[in-house]
Amino acid sequence: MSTAKQLAVLTLAALVVAGACSHRKTLxxxxxxxxxxxxxxxxxxxxxxxxxxxxAEPAIGSAxxxxxxxxASDLPTDLVELNRAGYLKDAFFDTNKADLRDDTRxxxxxxxxxxKGHPTVKVQIEGHCDERNTGEYNLALGWRRAxxxxxxxxxxxxxxxRIGVISYGxxxxxxxxHDESAWSQNRRVHxxxxxx
Amino acid sequence: xxxxxxxxxLAFALLATTAAAQEEVYLKVTSPGLQxxxxxxxxxxxxxxxxxxxTSQFMNTLRTDLDQTAVMGLLPEENARLVExxxxxxxxxxxxxxxxxxxxxxxxxxxxxxxxxxxxxQLWELTSGEIAYSRRFQAGxxxxxxxxxxxxxxIVRLLTGQxxxxxxxxxxxxxxxxxxxxxxMRWDGSDPQQLTTHRSIALAPAWSPDGQWLAFTSFLRGQPxxxxxxxxxxxxxxxxTLPGVNTSASFSPDGKxxxxxxxxxxxxxxxxxxxxxxxxxxxxxxxxxxxxPAWSPNGRQIVFTSTMGGSPQLYAIDAExxxxxxxxxxxxxxxxxxxxxxxxxxxxTTQVDGRFQIATLDLxxxxxxxxxxxxxxxxxxxxxxxxxxxxxxxxxxxKQIFITDPLGRPRQIxxxxxxxxxxxxxxxx
Numbered sequence: 001m002s003t004a005k006q007l008a009v010l011t012l013a014a015l016v017v018a019g020a021c022s023h024r025k026t027l028x029x030x031x032x033x034x035x036x037x038x039x040x041x042x043x044x045x046x047x048x049x050x051x052x053x054x055x056a057e058p059a060i061g062s063a064x065x066x067x068x069x070x071x072a073s074d075l076p077t078d079l080v081e082l083n084r085a086g087y088l089k090d091a092f093f094d095t096n097k098a099d100l101r102d103d104t105r106x107x108x109x110x111x112x113x114x115x116k117g118h119p120t121v122k123v124q125i126e127g128h129c130d131e132r133n134t135g136e137y138n139l140a141l142g143w144r145r146a147x148x149x150x151x152x153x154x155x156x157x158x159x160x161x162r163i164g165v166i167s168y169g170x171x172x173x174x175x176x177x178h179d180e181s182a183w184s185q186n187r188r189v190h191x192x193x194x195x196x
Numbered sequence: 197x198x199x200x201x202x203x204x205x206l207a208f209a210l211l212a213t214t215a216a217a218q219e220e221v222y223l224k225v226t227s228p229g230l231q232x233x234x235x236x237x238x239x240x241x242x243x244x245x246x247x248x249x250x251t252s253q254f255m256n257t258l259r260t261d262l263d264q265t266a267v268m269g270l271l272p273e274e275n276a277r278l279v280e281x282x283x284x285x286x287x288x289x290x291x292x293x294x295x296x297x298x299x300x301x302x303x304x305x306x307x308x309x310x311x312x313x314x315x316x317x318q319l320w321e322l323t324s325g326e327i328a329y330s331r332r333f334q335a336g337x338x339x340x341x342x343x344x345x346x347x348x349x350x351i352v353r354l355l356t357g358q359x360x361x362x363x364x365x366x367x368x369x370x371x372x373x374x375x376x377x378x379x380x381m382r383w384d385g386s387d388p389q390q391l392t393t394h395r396s397i398a399l400a401p402a403w404s405p406d407g408q409w410l411a412f413t414s415f416l417r418g419q420p421x422x423x424x425x426x427x428x429x430x431x432x433x434x435x436x437t438l439p440g441v442n443t444s445a446s447f448s449p450d451g452k453x454x455x456x457x458x459x460x461x462x463x464x465x466x467x468x469x470x471x472x473x474x475x476x477x478x479x480x481x482x483x484x485x486x487x488x489p490a491w492s493p494n495g496r497q498i499v500f501t502s503t504m505g506g507s508p509q510l511y512a513i514d515a516e517x518x519x520x521x522x523x524x525x526x527x528x529x530x531x532x533x534x535x536x537x538x539x540x541x542x543x544x545t546t547q548v549d550g551r552f553q554i555a556t557l558d559l560x561x562x563x564x565x566x567x568x569x570x571x572x573x574x575x576x577x578x579x580x581x582x583x584x585x586x587x588x589x590x591x592x593x594x595k596q597i598f599i600t601d602p603l604g605r606p607r608q609i610x611x612x613x614x615x616x617x618x619x620x621x622x623x624x625x
Contacts, residue, residue: 098462134531134545134552134574135616136400137501137508139413139420139441140457140464140485147462166419167441171376171397 075118075196087114088123088191091149095187096133098144100152108149111191112156122195124164125149130183131170142167149189164194232269233355235262236276236298238289240315246308250337254306254315257341261348261362262302264384266583267355271298287325294322302351313337317347319354329354358581363623366577366586367391367401367410367427368597372613378412380427383579383599383620385609391427402445402454403621409471410619411435411445411454422456424471427624435473440464444488447471448515449495455479457487457500466500466513479517488532491515493539499523501531510544510557523557526564530555532575536582543576543585554587569606580622588616 076082088111091104100108115121127142146165154160174190175182237259242251263270275296282288293301304317312334319329331350333343345362352360364383369376378391378398392398397415404411410425422442425432436442440458447454452471459465466479466489480486484503491498497519499512510523510530524530529547536543546555546566552574554567567573571591578585579599586599589606595614598606 132550133508133529134488136441136444136457136488137485137531139399139443140459140487143441143459143464144462144485151462165439168397168415169441171399171415 075121077196079193079196082193082196088193090191091145091189092184093145093187093189095130095183096141098141098148100148105152108152109156112153112158115153115158115162118196119159119162120196121193122162122164124166124192124194126172126190126192127165127167127169128172128174128186128188128190129170130186131173131178132183133170135170138169139167139171140169142169145187145189233267233299234271234297235268235300235302235351236271236279236293236296237262238279238281238293238301238303240304240306240317243305243307244309246306246313247311247337247340250313250340251306254313254340254344257344258302258348261345261360262351264362265352265360267352268300271296290320290322290325298322300328308337311337313340313343315343315347319351356581358583359622361579361581361584361622364580365407365621365624366597366609367403367412367619367621368610368615369398369401369617370610370613370615372615378410378425379615380624381609383609385597388610388612391425391430392432400443400445400617401619402447403619404447404451404471405449405621406451407621407623407625409447409451411447411456411471413441413443413445422454422458422469424454424473433473435471436467436469436476438467438476441487446489446491446498448491449493455489455491455498457489466498480513480520482520486511490533490535490542492535493537499533499535499542501533510542523559524564527555534576534578536578537580538582541582543578545574545576554585575617577618577620579620586618586620588618 076085089107091100091108094101115123125146127144127146129138129142133141146167150160150163150165153163170186173182173186174188175185240251240255259270262268278296279289279292282292290301299322301320301322302317303320304315307314313336315333317331318327320326321328329350331347333347335343342363348362349360352358361383365380366383367378367380370379373390375395376397376399377393378401379388380391381388391410392414394414394416399413401410401412408426410427412423412425413420414423420442421434422436422445423432423434435454436456436458438458439460441464442456442458445454445456453468454471455466455468457464458467458476463483464485464487465481466486467476468479469476482502482504485508486500486502486504489498489500495515497512497514499510501508502511505522508529508531509527510533511520512523513520527546530544532545534543540559542557542559544555544557545552547553548566548568552572553569554573554576556565556567569589569591571589573587573589575588576585577587584600586597588595589598592608595616596608597610597615597618598608600606
C-alpha cells in the first residue's frame with residue numbers, strides 16, 4: 001500500500017471516529033499524540049492497544065471542529081478533504097426568500113466563530129435556488145441569498161475580504177427531484193473553502 | 197461548415213434577380229386566422245440536366261414551408277393528383293388547378309450548369325389568371341433548401357407584407373452535450389448547431405436585431421460574465437465582468453447598446469453597456485431584484501422584472517432611467533417579458549396554481565390573457581414577424597422548446613436533452 005493510500009484510509013477512519021469525539025474541548029496537536037487522546041480513540045474505535053489508531057490521531061483532530069485559535073496547519077492540506085470535513089455548515093432558506101431564519105443565524109454564528117479561529121481560511125459563498133422561479137430570476141435570488149449570508153458574517157466580525165460570493169441560481173441543484181424535499185435542499189447557501 | 201454555408205447564403209441572396217418588379221403587397225389577406233389562401237405547387241420542369249437531389253430537396257422544402265403559415269395552406273396532395281397537365285396549353289392546366297380548389301399556383305423550371313442550380317418561379321393568381329410574382333434564383337446545389345426558403349419567404353411577404361420565417365433561426369440553451377451550451381437551430385428545429393463548447397454553464401442568449409451578435413452569460417471563467425458572440429465567425433468576447441449575475445442581456449433596437457442585470461451588493465440592478473464593450477452605466481437603483489430587461493422595439497423604454505413591490509412583477513422605465521411604472525397587477529408572479537415587434541404587446545411568464553404559464557399583455561388596452569397549457573410553460577419569445585411565439589414547456593417531460601403553429605397549436609421543435617431560453621432572429625448575418 002502506498003503512503004498516500006495509507007493516509008487516505010487513516011483519514012477515513014478518523015472521519016468515522018470524529019463524530020464520537022467532536023464534543024471534546026481538548027484536541028490533540030498533530031505531531032504529539034497524548035496518552036489521553038490515544039485512549040479516547042482506542043475506545044472509540046473499539047480496539048485495545050492498536051498502534052495504528054494512535055497514528056491516526058492527527059487526522060481525527062482535523063476532522064473534528066477545532067477550537068478557535070487552532071492554526072490552519074491543523075487542517076487537512078487537501079482542499080477537497082477540507083471541504084468534505086464539513087467545518088462550515090450550509091444555510092437554508094424559505095421559498096423565494098433571502099431572509100435569514102433564526103436557526104440559520106445560529107448556524108452562521110458557529111461558522112463565523114470557526115472562520116475567526118482560522119483567519120487564513122478563504123471561502124466562497126454560493127447562492128442556490130430551487131427550480132420554481134425562472135432561471136434568470138433565480139440567478140439574482142441566489143446572489144441575494146449569498147450576500148445576506150456574507151453581510152451577516154461581516155456583522156459578526158468576519159473580514160469581508162476572505163469571502164467570495166457567487167450565485168448559481170438553479171443551475172447546480174444539490175437534489176434532483178421535483179418536489180418539496182428536493183426544493184428545500186436546493187434553497188441554500190453553500191460554503192466552499194477555497195484557501196487555507 | 198457552418199461558416200461556409202452562411203457566407204455562401206449571403207452570396208446567393210445577392211444573385212437573386214427580379215424578373216418582374218412586383219414589390220408591393222399584391223394580395224391582401226384581411227386577417228390571419230380566417231380562411232387560409234390555398235396554394236397549389238406544380239412540379240417544376242427541368243430545362244437541362246440538373247442535380248436530382250438538389251431539385252428534390254428544393255421541392256420538398258418549398259412544399260413544407262408553404263403549409264406552415266397562418267396566411268396560406270398547401271392544396272391537399274389528393275386534389276393536386278387530379279390535375280392532368282394539358283400539353284402545350286398552360287392556361288388550361290392552370291384552369292384545372294383552379295377547378296380542384298387552388299387559388300394560387302406556383303410553377304417554375306429548373307436549369308443548371310456545373311454545380312449551380314437555376315430556379316425560375318412564377319406565382320399565378322388563378323381567379324384573374326395573372327402572374328402575381330416572378331423571380332429567378334441561382335445558387336450552388338448545396339443551397340437548394342435555402343433557395344426554397346427564400347422563395348417561400350417572398351410568397352409570404354407578398355401575402356402579408358412581412359417575409360416568412362423560413363430563414364429565421366432560434367438560439368437556445370441545451371444540455372444535450374452534458375453541459376449547458378449555446379445552440380442554434382432553424383425555426384422548425386432542424387439543423388441544430390452547437391455554438392459553444394465551454395463545458396461550463398451558458399445562459400440567456402439574446403440576438404442583436406441585425407442577427408450578427410448573440411449576447412449570453414457564461415460561467416466559463418468562474419463568475420458569470422456577459423459575452424457577445426458572432427455565430428458566423430465563432431469568436432466571442434466579454435462585455436461585462438461586473439460583480440453579480442451579468443445576465444438577461446437585451447439589445448437596443450439600433451444594436452449599439454445592451455441592457456442587462458448585475459449588482460455589486462445583494463441587490464441586482466439594470467445596467468447599460470455599449471455592445472462592443474465599455475463602461476457599464478447603472479440604470480436602476482431600487483432595492484431587491486431587478487432583472488430580465490427587454491428593450492422596446494422603438495428604443496424608448498425598457499420593461500423588466502422587479503421585486504421592489506414584494507413579489508416579482510413587470511415594470512417599465514424609460515431608456516434614460518426615468519418614469520418608472522408598474523405594468524402587472526393581477527399576477528402573483530410576472531417575469532421574462534418579451535416585446536412583440538409591434539411594440540404594443542408583451543408576452544411574459546406568470547404563475548397559475550404553482551405552474552408557469554405564458555401570458556400576454558396589450559399595453560394600449562391593458563388587456564391580459566393567459567395561454568393555459570399543460571405542464572409548466574415559460575420563457576416566451578416572439579417570432580420575428582410577431583405572429584407566433586416560441587416558449588419552453590415541460591408538457592412532454594423534460595424542458596423542451598415549442599412554437600405555436602398557424603392554428604395556435606403547440607409544436608415541439610426540440611427533443612434531445614433539456615432545451616431552454618429561446619431567442620428568435622429573422623436571419624443570421
